[in-house]
Amino acid sequence: xxxxxxxxxxxxxxxxxxxxxxxxxxxxxxxxxxxxxxxxxxxxxxxxxxxxxxxxxxxxxxxxxxxxxxxxxxxxxxxxxxxxxxxxxxxxxxxxxxxxxxxxxxxxxxxxxxxxxxxxxxxxxxxxxxxxxxxxxxxxxxxxxxxxxxxxxxxxxxxxxxxxxxxxxxxxxxxxxxxxxxxxxxxxxxxxxxxxxxxxxxxxxxxxxxxxxxxxxxxxxxxxxxxxxxxxxxxxxx
Amino acid sequence: xxxxxxxxxxxxxxxxxxxxxxxxxxxxxxxxxxxxxxxxxxxxxxxxxxxxxxxxxxxxxxxxxxxxxxxxxxxxxxxxxxxxxxxxxxxxxxxxxxxxxxxxxxxxxxxxxxxxxxxxxxxxxxxxxxxxxxxxxxxxxxxxxxxxxxxxxxxxxxxxxxxxxxxxxxxxxxxxxxxxxxxxxxxxxxxxxxxxxxxxxxxxxxxxxxxxxxxxxxx
Numbered sequence: 001x002x003x004x005x006x007x008x009x010x011x012x013x014x015x016x017x018x019x020x021x022x023x024x025x026x027x028x029x030x031x032x033x034x035x036x037x038x039x040x041x042x043x044x045x046x047x048x049x050x051x052x053x054x055x056x057x058x059x060x061x062x063x064x065x066x067x068x069x070x071x072x073x074x075x076x077x078x079x080x081x082x083x084x085x086x087x088x089x090x091x092x093x094x095x096x097x098x099x100x101x102x103x104x105x106x107x108x109x110x111x112x113x114x115x116x117x118x119x120x121x122x123x124x125x126x127x128x129x130x131x132x133x134x135x136x137x138x139x140x141x142x143x144x145x146x147x148x149x150x151x152x153x154x155x156x157x158x159x160x161x162x163x164x165x166x167x168x169x170x171x172x173x174x175x176x177x178x179x180x181x182x183x184x185x186x187x188x189x190x191x192x193x194x195x196x197x198x199x200x201x202x203x204x205x206x207x208x209x210x211x212x213x214x215x216x217x218x219x220x221x222x223x224x225x226x227x228x229x230x231x232x233x234x235x236x237x238x
Numbered sequence: 239x240x241x242x243x244x245x246x247x248x249x250x251x252x253x254x255x256x257x258x259x260x261x262x263x264x265x266x267x268x269x270x271x272x273x274x275x276x277x278x279x280x281x282x283x284x285x286x287x288x289x290x291x292x293x294x295x296x297x298x299x300x301x302x303x304x305x306x307x308x309x310x311x312x313x314x315x316x317x318x319x320x321x322x323x324x325x326x327x328x329x330x331x332x333x334x335x336x337x338x339x340x341x342x343x344x345x346x347x348x349x350x351x352x353x354x355x356x357x358x359x360x361x362x363x364x365x366x367x368x369x370x371x372x373x374x375x376x377x378x379x380x381x382x383x384x385x386x387x388x389x390x391x392x393x394x395x396x397x398x399x400x401x402x403x404x405x406x407x408x409x410x411x412x413x414x415x416x417x418x419x420x421x422x423x424x425x426x427x428x429x430x431x432x433x434x435x436x437x438x439x440x441x442x443x444x445x446x447x448x449x450x451x452x453x454x455x456x457x
Contacts, residue, residue, distance in 0.1 A: 073421070146336075148419040179362045183363075
């Protein structure tokens with residue numbers, strides 16, 4: 001069994017320096033043995049090419065990687081493109097690349113690690129886990145915006161799972177590529193609708209367990225830049 | 239008699255909303271008060287649809303006993319129209335489970351006349367789970383919230399005589415909590431909207447304000 005910290009880097013926004021920055025943070029903040037690696041199939045190969053093609057076909061804005069704000073006088077969430085779809089490919093390839101008992105902790109490159117990552121590797125993994133928007137949960141804003149696909153409780157900046165455990169996420173998007181890429185601007189919104197509390201398929205309802213409140217937060221073990229502009233992210237990455 | 243039933247339904251439904259979905263109370267109240275809720279804002283368009291179906295007299299030539307309604311918004315006022323249309327079994331489909339469950343309460347006054355069932359799903363992605371057998375009327379009030387209907391409403395899935403109503407719009411985003419929020423598939427013109435629909439033998443098509451409506455059978 002290996003504890004693995006997984007990162008992904010695609011496009012032009014992040015460079016090797018950002019990978020080194022995350023790697024150093026992991027090194028400084030993990031008291032249990034681990035391996036730091038990526039999954040190349042998430043940004044190359046026929047599955048990636050097909051998904052990229054769907055993204056290019058259905059995205060209706062001008063910057064697919066920008067996660068917030070408006071483009072063409074339309075909310076980013078309403079422009080389609082399933083931004084950050086690359087993460088789904090981790091769930092397709094993990095079984096082939098890793099041992100079934102490994103624990104995989106995915107962390108966004110623009111995250112800040114402030115506490116011991118051993119916390120995550122010591123969690124039981126009967127179900128996969130994901131960072132949660134606890135503010136939205138506590139003040140019910142997620143329900144009000146549910147139909148507009150704009151306020152997911154899920155935050156895929158930090159996820160923990162075992163190889164094969166999330167394969168259904170891949171199959172779910174695989175048979176509905178066009179609708180998924182057309183309807184959803186962000187991966188997190190899609191993931192929340194397909195695997196959150198209102199998912200149609202009972203097996204998929206609440207598929208991910210949330211990390212406890214304050215674990216992934218501004219003052220938690222990991223703070224993420226989810227929901228911020230790319231400029232805000234760059235400022236914090238210096 | 240019917241008015242009294244509706245009044246009691248309103249009281250119990252609002253109590254249910256207040257206790258179970260307190261964050262929805264204002265929105266449901268506004269939807270009942272003036273037919274404008276912040277999510278769908280569609281009562282006047284639903285009325286347009288029902289009146290047009292009655293005017294075209296399809297309920298006397300087609301069998302609407304089993305009907306699908308997608309994204310109906312809050313349905314407090316819909317019951318009398320459903321009865322006039324001869325609906326006996328209705329399936330609600332909503333992305334949002336809260337709205338679907340609130341609708342069961344808001345339509346309690348017709349429970350002796352119409353069997354109500356529902357599914358929380360995305361009609362565009364989960365279209366395989368939408369009821370097809372013996373469906374006589376299939377209505378989607380908010381196509382602007384979904385991928386083109388031509389990809390999920392397929393002729394081979396439905397009875398030949400099933401009548402379809404598709405409503406879409408060019409109502410675009412105009413700030414947070416406005417009805418255009420979440421409109422991912424707006425269509426400037428009625429013809430643009432028809433392009434997104436399956437091939438149809440169209441009996442009626444028109445635009446009211448920013449809302450398009452097409453009624454027809456699949457070709």
